[in-house]
Amino acid sequence: MRRAFVYLAVAAAGVALGLGSALWLAGLWPAASKMAFGNVNVGGWRSDFTTGSEAADPYTRARVARHGLLALAKTEAVYFSRTDDDAGEPLREACSYRLSGGVMPAGWWSVTLYDAKSMLPANTDDALSVDAEQMGAGAWSAIIAPERPAGGGAWISSRGAGVFDLTLRLYMPKPALLAQPDAALVSPRIERLSCEGEQ
Amino acid sequence: MKRWIGPLAMFTICAVTAHGLTLVQAPGFIMARAMDALDARGVALHAFTAPQRITPQTQQVVRSSPDLYYALCRYDLSGPGTSLSVTMAEWPGYQSLSFFDARTDNFTTLRGTGRQIAVRLLPPGSSPQAGAIVSPSAKGVILIRRLAPDSARFAAAAKVGEGDACRVIG
Incomplete structure (x- = not known):
């Protein structure tokens, strides 16, 4: 017995x-597991190019099913995620950031902010992302902050996001990006400008 | 020491089996729950459901893009001889028609920028045919994406979407 x-x-x-x-x-x-994962890492932006395909390992498949359901395979779109700023600190609503980049190796791109549950933050600011059309050709920058920046310009609202991450979508990626992401993608920078309570 | 060999073997077998089963079953489990959730929110079976613009208040699926028009059609080909006729209407900007099986695999994507696409979806095990795609699983989801980053273009995409079709033909 x-x-x-x-x-x-x-x-x-x-x-x-x-x-x-x-x-x-x-x-x-x-539930609060980080989204950024994968075998491709370009300047802190991480991706797994097997997303959406049968080639993905079981861990990737399960993670994508939870955090990126209905994601496309790499020939149509690739997705990079970033959970921290250029100093290695987690992205959070209490801080403001400057997101900046240049020409992207894709037909169209966007950067969107998601909360820890992989959902759009519950605000009504209508400022959830920036994209290729809005930013135009060449160098671009946007402010990420819980309030609209005083000087105007492109803005991604982090109001109600708590700890968040960013997803860079690259639709119709150029072959060079899939072959050599390190060489083809100049990764967007995320500079922390200030945090609530800091002088 | 010898008396612990049996329990230790039992522990290892149970741990490895549970680990593997969890990983294998997770995508199908999550997809099934997502399909149920889409059903509960009015996404039709065998028809494209006219979407609302993605906002924090209307989002149904994790990591939806607010810059895209998404039209979803759930399918179930488990009935004998059941297949689907799928049409993505013409749209001047970027659009794609993508197919996801019950394990979340994106088994086909057709890009249709500036043109209409019509294709048939056949049940698992069907012989390949011209103009048709064979689904790896009986159930799944078909998704149309159209680039529509502002409300005017979203309204235009919705108008074009009236020409989309996802209907049973067998």
């Missing part, structure tokens, strides 16, 4: 460990 109980206990412990480790490694648990 005692031996049967021991077997039952270790089986339950094994299942718990297997379940928990799978959920953790796949970014499904705890």
